[in-house]
Amino acid sequence: MDYLDFFDLKEDPFRLTPDPYYFYPSESHNEALSSFNYIVEQKEGFFMCVGDPGTGKTTLLNTFLNTEKWKDRAGIALVLTPRLSPEEFLLTVLEDLNVKVKNTNKNEIIKAFRDFLIENSMIGRRVIIIVDEAQNLPDETLEELRLLSNLETEKEKLLQIVLIGQPELRGRLLSDSFKQLNQRITVRATLRPLTMNETSDYINYRLVKAGKGTVIFEEKTKKLIHKLSKGIPRLINLVSSRAMMAAYLDMSRYVRKRHVMYAVKHVSDSFIKTTRRIVTFPRIIVYSLMVCLIVAALIVMNRVKEQDQRGQSLSEKGTVPLIASESAAPFIEHKKLPKTAVVAVDAANVRAKPSLDSERIKSVSKETALEIIDEFTETTGMKWYKVKMHDGKEGWIADKTVRIVNE
Ligand SMILES: Nc1ncnc2c1ncn2[C@@H]1O[C@H](COP(=O)(O)OP(=O)(O)OP(=O)(O)O)[C@@H](O)[C@H]1O
């Protein structure tokens, strides 16, 4: 009997695919979906939706695409790999919309596109360009999108543009060079991680969708999953799926906290890093350690005082350095950092702080080698390296954009 039979489920409820069948309308997902439909309905120009990795951007997009209402009433160009030059981008869009162009002269392309938009507008059909992972659009292609958004009649916009991406997209559009584009974005949405109640509902919702079955996630188990995943759906799926597997191995229909603990030890590195602090250092241990440190410090101070009173020179006896080095040593963590990060994508951003929202200091091109001087992992599991550039400037680069070379 496999584990789906054991729990009497039709399929794995926590698969990591952006399947609209499983779309759970949390408050922020619901708002974003309504905004998405609104801009198409109202023929607003530009919509931008951002969210951290794993918060459900692609799932939201697929849910929109699955909406019966728009299936026959809209022509949709979907760009999923946006690292395209303006020309490549335009041709991809035209191909998706089935617009024939006689030659690839830019003016000809734009003219053919405008004619196509007007024809569609006359029959009340919407035309939408949707870009997922839009944070990866090159600057010139973003500018091209702005120019496309100018295609309008006196009465209405001929084209709706939807940009979906990670929060760094919002940061990029705040820069001076994208002021005009930023002003054109009329509707915005942000996908937030799920709250505790939403996480609990989300788990139940996915179980019901997968056939309900006999599996039971206890309330305290769901609380722990929420705490460890920080409410990020992808991480909730990851740990819930493994925890169910652990319960199955235990022949238990109840998924308990110990199954979750077992699961986090067996899921991907990024999840373990996100959760390690919580898993290995529960609050009680941290507090106990703090109390021990304070007691130790008091004892040391007391001894120093006693010795002082006896008129002995501490420095002669070496007591101070000994206390400073030996007693502190176990609490200092000497991290061994990797040495060099080599840029593995066409262009990677170096930022002032380890966050996608942080200001971009520089864009570095593929194969640039950067010295690593520090590292940091966000609660979402996203890892960053602090690097020194050739001009001596320092900044943070996302680990997914580099490969590590250790000589
Ligand atoms: N609202 C939701 N309802 C149901 N499942 C969701 C929801 N949001 C996210 N998920 C699940 O979480 C996982 C990650 O979702 P998705 O791929 O859409 O995230 P993303 O924001 O596009 O991530 P990335 O930034 O890495 O592209 C998928 O398994 C998806 O099914």
Ligand SMILES: [Mg+2]
């Ligand atoms: Mg996605």
